Amino acid sequence: xxxxxxxxxxxxxxxxxxxxxxxxxxxxxxxxxxTSQLPETIRPEIRQQIRKAMGLDEPFPVKxxxxxxxxxxxxxxxxxENAFDIQIGDGEKRLRVTSWGSRGVPVMDMIMERMPQTLxxxxxAYIVAIAIAVPIGVVSAIRQYSIFDQVGTFISLIxxxxxxxxxxxxMILLFSVKLKWFPMIYDTNLQIVDWRSFVEQLRQSAMPVAxxxxxxxxxxxxFTRSSMLDNIPMDYVRTAxxxxxxxxxxxxxxxxxNSLIPVVTLIALGIPAIFSGAIITxxxxxxxxxxxxxxxxxxxxxxxxxxxxxxxxAFLIVVFNLIADVIYGILDPxxxxx
Amino acid sequence: xxxxxxxxxxxxxxxELPQRQHRxxxxxxxxxxxxxxxxxxxxxxxxxxxxxVLAGPLIYTVDPEYSFIVDDIDSINQPPSVNYPLxxxxxxxxxxxxxxxxxxxxxxxxxxxxxxxxxxxxLVGVLSGFFRRLDNPLMRFTDLMLALPSLPLLxxxxxxxxxxxxxxxxxxxxxxxxxxxxxxxxxxxxxxxxVRGSVLSIKEKEFVEAAVSVGTxxxxxxxxxxxxxxxxxxxxxxTLGVAAAxxxxxxxxxxxxxFPSNVPTWGRLLFENKDFITQNPWLVIWPxxxxxxxxxxxxxxxDGLRDALDPRQRR
Numbered sequence: 001x002x003x004x005x006x007x008x009x010x011x012x013x014x015x016x017x018x019x020x021x022x023x024x025x026x027x028x029x030x031x032x033x034x035t036s037q038l039p040e041t042i043r044p045e046i047r048q049q050i051r052k053a054m055g056l057d058e059p060f061p062v063k064x065x066x067x068x069x070x071x072x073x074x075x076x077x078x079x080x081e082n083a084f085d086i087q088i089g090d091g092e093k094r095l096r097v098t099s100w101g102s103r104g105v106p107v108m109d110m111i112m113e114r115m116p117q118t119l120x121x122x123x124x125a126y127i128v129a130i131a132i133a134v135p136i137g138v139v140s141a142i143r144q145y146s147i148f149d150q151v152g153t154f155i156s157l158i159x160x161x162x163x164x165x166x167x168x169x170x171m172i173l174l175f176s177v178k179l180k181w182f183p184m185i186y187d188t189n190l191q192i193v194d195w196r197s198f199v200e201q202l203r204q205s206a207m208p209v210a211x212x213x214x215x216x217x218x219x220x221x222x223f224t225r226s227s228m229l230d231n232i233p234m235d236y237v238r239t240a241x242x243x244x245x246x247x248x249x250x251x252x253x254x255x256x257x258n259s260l261i262p263v264v265t266l267i268a269l270g271i272p273a274i275f276s277g278a279i280i281t282x283x284x285x286x287x288x289x290x291x292x293x294x295x296x297x298x299x300x301x302x303x304x305x306x307x308x309x310x311x312x313x314a315f316l317i318v319v320f321n322l323i324a325d326v327i328y329g330i331l332d333p334x335x336x337x338x
Numbered sequence: 339x340x341x342x343x344x345x346x347x348x349x350x351x352x353x354e355l356p357q358r359q360h361r362x363x364x365x366x367x368x369x370x371x372x373x374x375x376x377x378x379x380x381x382x383x384x385x386x387x388x389x390x391v392l393a394g395p396l397i398y399t400v401d402p403e404y405s406f407i408v409d410d411i412d413s414i415n416q417p418p419s420v421n422y423p424l425x426x427x428x429x430x431x432x433x434x435x436x437x438x439x440x441x442x443x444x445x446x447x448x449x450x451x452x453x454x455x456x457x458x459x460x461l462v463g464v465l466s467g468f469f470r471r472l473d474n475p476l477m478r479f480t481d482l483m484l485a486l487p488s489l490p491l492l493x494x495x496x497x498x499x500x501x502x503x504x505x506x507x508x509x510x511x512x513x514x515x516x517x518x519x520x521x522x523x524x525x526x527x528x529x530x531x532x533v534r535g536s537v538l539s540i541k542e543k544e545f546v547e548a549a550v551s552v553g554t555x556x557x558x559x560x561x562x563x564x565x566x567x568x569x570x571x572x573x574x575x576x577t578l579g580v581a582a583a584x585x586x587x588x589x590x591x592x593x594x595x596x597f598p599s600n601v602p603t604w605g606r607l608l609f610e611n612k613d614f615i616t617q618n619p620w621l622v623i624w625p626x627x628x629x630x631x632x633x634x635x636x637x638x639x640x641d642g643l644r645d646a647l648d649p650r651q652r653r
Contacts, residue, residue, distance in 0.1 A: 018482050026495060157376075157641075161634040163585055165592045165605075166626035169612055173619050276489040280589055284612075294490055295593060298497045306494055313487035321485065 004329055012318050019314045020071070024064055027303050070097050075108050100302045107308045110293065117188055118289030122278050124205060125212035130267060133217040137224025141232065142251060152221065159218025164277060168211045168284035175207060182207050186287040208285045216274055223266050227259040261331045268324035272317040370646040377642020380635035387632055391441035400435040402602060415618040425620045427611060437624050440602040444584055444629070447518055451583035454522025456529055456576045463533025464568070468541065468560060477534070480527050488524045492586065495520050496595050509598050517596060521586050529575045536568040570647035577643055581636040588629050604629045
């Protein structure tokens with residue numbers, strides 16, 4: 001297991017470097033100028049000096065190298081300093097990746113500010129999705145072709161065919177406009193101080209979580225069902241039944257345990273995707289999380305912020321791919337040794 | 339000579355068998371597809387949508403950009419009525435006309451982007467499955483592409499290159515090409531993987547071995563023996579690819595980063611009208627329903643095709 005883990009860990013380094021290169025290159029080669037937002041009255045020579053001071057005249061490899069140092073050395077060090085309240089080296093002099101749009105606020109600080117909202121919505125949605133999807137998938141598979149299975153399969157097919165931006169708007173229409181159960185806009189300034197504000201927080205999270213969760217649950221339920229169906233005709237299931245175990249025991253102890261191996265992997269692989277999905281959901285319900293930060297940065301042509309947020313999304317994908325592989329290796333020993 | 343006698347005897351043999359209707363490969367696929375109820379519903383709905391979108395603007399000749407405020411000040415935010423079958427928007431423009439035009443663009447983006455991704459995916463898949471030397475580098479490249487966050491990257495690329503392409507090819511064609519190319523280039527990886535898997539297993543089959551042993555050249559083997567046999571996974575992933583591309587385009591437009599505002603697409607209509615949801619919910623319901631129906635019917639068809647093309651289900 002140790003060797004397997006080390007081998008997998010080593011492969012993510014070149015992947016991350018390659019991804020960072022792609023993201024940096026796309027943004028660097030693109031037209032667009034950070035000084036375009038400055039007033040027209042600034043004279044061209046001064047504009048040129050501003051560009052020079054920002055390091056825009058350096059050749060591409062130098063820019064990439066400097067960016068890599070900022071990104072992989074300076075930023076993690078600052079994060080550690082903030083997290084543990086310690087001093088590592090000369091923190092003041094260290095050059096941080098700063099935003100162009102917000103007059104030099106470090107990008108990581110902005111991201112950390114937005115992270116809790118996204119994590120709350122995304123995390124809650126995923127937990128809800130798993131809690132709904134796995135039981136539905138299991139029951140559909142055991143009672144294949146029953147009414148429950150057919151209704152469940154149909155709903156899950158609908159669930160992943162209707163785009164989240166439409167379900168979101170429909171929910172707003174039904175639950176905010178018509179029934180007035182939930183607020184239309186997510187209020188990030190809400191402080192949870194007492195029971196009442198906690199209930200308010202739950203109320204305003206209900207729709208974003210439901211939209212994201214329903215979509216994800218549809219995918220997971222389909223997958224759980226087909227994974228169960230793969231295992232039901234297996235010999236070991238027939239053996240267990242032949243030994244006289246009750247159906248419930250066979251399903252839970254034998255079929256479910258084996259069927260959940262690929263499901264758990266899919267759950268890990270789906271986490272980055274649900275972060276991307278949150279970009280749209282945040283836009284519908286005006287949650288000012290990570291996705292809203294990215295959209296805002298794109299509109300302002302704030303390249304350092306865009307690079308960093310995009311890289312964080314890529315980092316999530318790589319890390320959760322690794323986690324999925326490791327879980328698979330732990331749950332299914334055949335993978336490790338092949 | 340020997341071959342000739344053998345076909346002759348085969349013919350005489352088949353004439354002795356009880357008369358049976360001749361069945362072809364695609365005839366079989368069609369028969370099995372017909373049995374899939376939801377897929378047939380999908381075909382009907384999709385055909386209706388496509389006909390409506392293609393022929394609709396020819397029959398219903400209302401300009402999607404024309405504002406009826408000019409004629410009648412009360413014609414904004416109308417619910418569906420005789421004059422305006424699907425109502426009007428906040429600027430008094432006819433919702434039906436806008437949805438018909440929007441559908442044309444959404445479907446065109448879906449189909450063209452699918453062709454881009456299928457062509458690229460098939461190429462990469464066949465090359466890496468067939469040529470052992472190319473397999474590792476191409477698959478590492480595919481893995482890398484899969485690790486890129488597609489939605490954020492799509493947004494970024496479109497935002498960055500939008501203006502230069504607009505200047506180069508005009509607002510409509512420029513954005514169309516950009517959206518289609520970017521969706522295609524960020525969406526070929528699943529196809530490549532599926533095709534590679536099929537090529538790898540077909541390469542080991544006896545008929546390929548036979549072709550190699552009689553001296554068939556590699557390009558001919560690829561064309562005559564490998565490609566026809568990997569057609570079914572390609573067809574299935576092409577079908578689902580259209581749905582995925584339409585969904586992606588709508589998402590982009592919904593975030594305000596797709597086509598310019600004078601080019602209505604279904605996603606763009608949702609984006610424009612989402613702020614009027616309290617005044618006139620119809621504006622949001624129609625385009626959303628059209629997108630959902632399209633995606634749903636394509637997914638049903640994809641499911642049906644997957645079952646119909648699976649040789650294990652042949653009887």
